[in-house]
Amino acid sequence: MMAECTINDNIDESDSDYSDEDFETYYHPMEYGDSEENHNPVDAEDPELFPVECLTMEQVEMFLNEAVNSVCHILNINMSLAKLFLLFNNWDVEKIISGYKLDITSFLISSRVLPTLQSQQQSANIDDNDCQCEQQQPGSGNIINDNVFICPVCTCSSLKSLGLCLECQHTFCTECWTTYVEVKISEGQSTEITCMAQNCNLLLQEVIALKLPISSYLKLQYQHFAFHNYVISHPLLRFCVGPNCNVIFKAKQSLAKRIVCPQCKSVFCFKCGDSYHAPTDCATIKNWLTKCADDSETANYFSAHTKDCPNCNICIEKNGGCNHMQCYKCRHDFCWMCLGDWKGHGSEYYECSRYKENSETANESAKARAALRKYLHYYERWQNHAKSLKLEEKTLEKIKDRINQKVMNGSGTWIDWQYLLDAAALLAKCRYTLQYTYPYAYYMNNESKNLFEYQQAQLEAEIENLSWKVERAETTDRGDLENQMYIAEKRRKTLLKDFFQT
Amino acid sequence: MAALPRRIIKETQRLMAEPVPGISAVPDESNARYFHVIVTGPEDSPFEGGLFKLELFLPEDYPMSAPKVRFITKIYHPNIDKLGRICLDILKDKWSPALQIRTVLLSIQALLSAPNPDDPLANDVAELWKINEIEAIRNAKEWTRKYAMDN
Ligand SMILES: [Zn+2]
Ligand SMILES: [Zn+2]
Ligand SMILES: [Zn+2]
Ligand SMILES: [Zn+2]
Ligand SMILES: [Zn+2]
Ligand SMILES: [Zn+2]
Numbered sequence A: 001m002m003a004e005c006t007i008n009d010n011i012d013e014s015d016s017d018y019s020d021e022d023f024e025t026y027y028h029p030m031e032y033g034d035s036e037e038n039h040n041p042v043d044a045e046d047p048e049l050f051p052v053e054c055l056t057m058e059q060v061e062m063f064l065n066e067a068v069n070s071v072c073h074i075l076n077i078n079m080s081l082a083k084l085f086l087l088f089n090n091w092d093v094e095k096i097i098s099g100y101k102l103d104i105t106s107f108l109i110s111s112r113v114l115p116t117l118q119s120q121q122q123s124a125n126i127d128d129n130d131c132q133c134e135q136q137q138p139g140s141g142n143i144i145n146d147n148v149f150i151c152p153v154c155t156c157s158s159l160k161s162l163g164l165c166l167e168c169q170h171t172f173c174t175e176c177w178t179t180y181v182e183v184k185i186s187e188g189q190s191t192e193i194t195c196m197a198q199n200c201n202l203l204l205q206e207v208i209a210l211k212l213p214i215s216s217y218l219k220l221q222y223q224h225f226a227f228h229n230y231v232i233s234h235p236l237l238r239f240c241v242g243p244n245c246n247v248i249f250k251a252k253q254s255l256a257k258r259i260v261c262p263q264c265k266s267v268f269c270f271k272c273g274d275s276y277h278a279p280t281d282c283a284t285i286k287n288w289l290t291k292c293a294d295d296s297e298t299a300n301y302f303s304a305h306t307k308d309c310p311n312c313n314i315c316i317e318k319n320g321g322c323n324h325m326q327c328y329k330c331r332h333d334f335c336w337m338c339l340g341d342w343k344g345h346g347s348e349y350y351e352c353s354r355y356k357e358n359s360e361t362a363n364e365s366a367k368a369r370a371a372l373r374k375y376l377h378y379y380e381r382w383q384n385h386a387k388s389l390k391l392e393e394k395t396l397e398k399i400k401d402r403i404n405q406k407v408m409n410g411s412g413t414w415i416d417w418q419y420l421l422d423a424a425a426l427l428a429k430c431r432y433t434l435q436y437t438y439p440y441a442y443y444m445n446n447e448s449k450n451l452f453e454y455q456q457a458q459l460e461a462e463i464e465n466l467s468w469k470v471e472r473a474e475t476t477d478r479g480d481l482e483n484q485m486y487i488a489e490k491r492r493k494t495l496l497k498d499f500f501q502t
Numbered sequence B: 001m002a003a004l005p006r007r008i009i010k011e012t013q014r015l016m017a018e019p020v021p022g023i024s025a026v027p028d029e030s031n032a033r034y035f036h037v038i039v040t041g042p043e044d045s046p047f048e049g050g051l052f053k054l055e056l057f058l059p060e061d062y063p064m065s066a067p068k069v070r071f072i073t074k075i076y077h078p079n080i081d082k083l084g085r086i087c088l089d090i091l092k093d094k095w096s097p098a099l100q101i102r103t104v105l106l107s108i109q110a111l112l113s114a115p116n117p118d119d120p121l122a123n124d125v126a127e128l129w130k131i132n133e134i135e136a137i138r139n140a141k142e143w144t145r146k147y148a149m150d151n
Helices: A021-027 A057-075 A079-088 A093-102 A104-110 A117-128 A174-186 A206-211 A216-233 A282-294 A296-303 A364-408 A414-443 A448-471 A478-499 B006-017 B101-113 B123-131 B133-148
Strands: A052-055 A148-150 A157-159 A237-239 A248-251 A258-260 A267-269 A306-308 A315-317 A324-326 A333-335 B023-027 B034-040 B051-057 B068-071
Touching: A052 A057, A057 A079, A057 A093, A057 A216, A057 A248, A079 A093, A079 A206, A079 A216, A093 A104, A174 A216, A206 A216, A216 A237, A282 A364, A282 A414, A324 A448, A364 A414, A364 A448, A414 A448, A414 A478, A448 A478, B006 B023, B006 B101, B023 B101, B034 B101, B051 B101, B123 B133
Parallel strands: none
Antiparallel strands: A052 A248, A148 A157, A237 A248, A258 A267, A306 A315, A324 A333, B023 B034, B034 B051, B051 B068
8 A cells, every 4th residue: 555644734844843733732622633544633624735645666656557557458559658658648548548549640640659741751762762872861771682781870781680670760770779778878868769860759669778788787777767757747746856855746636735745854836846835826936936036136136134213214134034123222113114104014904015006107118117116016025024934943943942941940841832833833834925925916917916915914914913922922921922823824824725726 | 999980980981082072071190080170161151261170079989979079260150159169959969870970060061151140159149140140240251361261
């Protein structure tokens, strides 16, 4: 059986030396202990829930072979050909069967097993022109008499029976094929090796490649590279992105959901393998990251670490993740992002995250400026939350130190203070999602944008409240902090439920 | 040194016996895998009248790997960089063991007749070739006169 390591939202990835169990009991005190397999109760409504299995290489091979065997049986073809079909059709057995049954010839041509009709004609023409010179037509075996041909690669003549060609009839001697395949494998190729003739893209099937007298080491290498190609072409399989991690994940659907590797703790998106990016989808986050890389210089201007207090103008450095700033001189409470009074931020409507389109943009240069201003609005917030995440990591370290001291001084036990670590972990999770709401909002262009930005603003407000309370945990009431955690996570889940399309 | 493969001997013999018009390729006296190449600038190209020196080397696993070719004479061309390296698909991913020295040299000659600024190696040259072809051609002619004539 396959090893179950169902991963859900409840597995905490930010640090391994404490668990989320207490956090979970807080959320689901009644359900706790209900489930046998998984001590974390599963919320079926959870928009991030994504059951995956961790497979070993052998298990993956078994899984792949099921598809290979069914294609073999249904179409009555050999395994090598079935693998080739699967590799080029995203392992879609039904698509292969219907495509094959509809028109075998064109299916074989598009699978690069048969030459295109065009190149079939071309090679026929070459054979007609009796060649005057043995190297005139490289790529087409030059026939001296019925039994002997000259291999165009090594120019040696050999028996036709010792020559080897694919359906394209480009014949070369076995020795040349062998050397060629050896060179290709040592370059890291396997299933992508083609015919040796120029501009011939017919694929050398696994069964032919492995029958050649190549060393057993290279045969193993070939199988290793081919296995890699099979896994990356399969929409339901994904290698763990962690360096030197051998885990292969298998899901029931190819969705942009969060994977946390139980072995190396890497966190990534199942569908694209990049950093997890909810609520933004795979294509959008790629565009956004490319855009950020392209526009980084313009945007750098905004990444300054200091701002002046809007009340007394003293220079304030941001040293925590919280955007709720308090001037150390005049005690004025303001927002780091918009420099507005914090009082307007705490309430249900949080203006700061919303970008206002300016309608007075008539001429072209004004449009360009407006486009840049729009981008910078989102970029600045994206960057700012990334920075806050880093700063809050330091806060977490400080909290750990303080807990250590307290426990050593006899003030409470580890378990008494666990809730503080849970709060810090939850804060990181919420802020991470919040960061990724900005690319989503930037590309959003429909009626639901208002609703999205409303929910985003609410999430942002609750996260800043949480951050404020975590930073001042000593003086914050535990119940108050836990309540804040509950609200922030609820806002996060609501936003994902409504907008995260995987 | 390992014996020279029959394929290289055959190709060399044929290059000497039936040279490609406008191209001379002579193996080095001490190394049969190293060729001294001279390509004549094609007619009606900015390189007309020039003689361009190249070096061509057949690596150990030739013909499984492509020959290594480089211009020694300076040339103003969007697909050839300052070091003389050539951007030509058959020298890279489109190499096939069925191709030969002869086909490579013919392709290089064709590249001189038809520069391709959309697949550039020398970016500044390609840029000018696209925005101001007349000036680019003038530069190419001047470089030909300066570096590829009477040497
Ligand atoms: Zn051969
Ligand atoms: Zn072929
Ligand atoms: Zn891993
Ligand atoms: Zn993704
Ligand atoms: Zn102040
Ligand atoms: Zn604000």
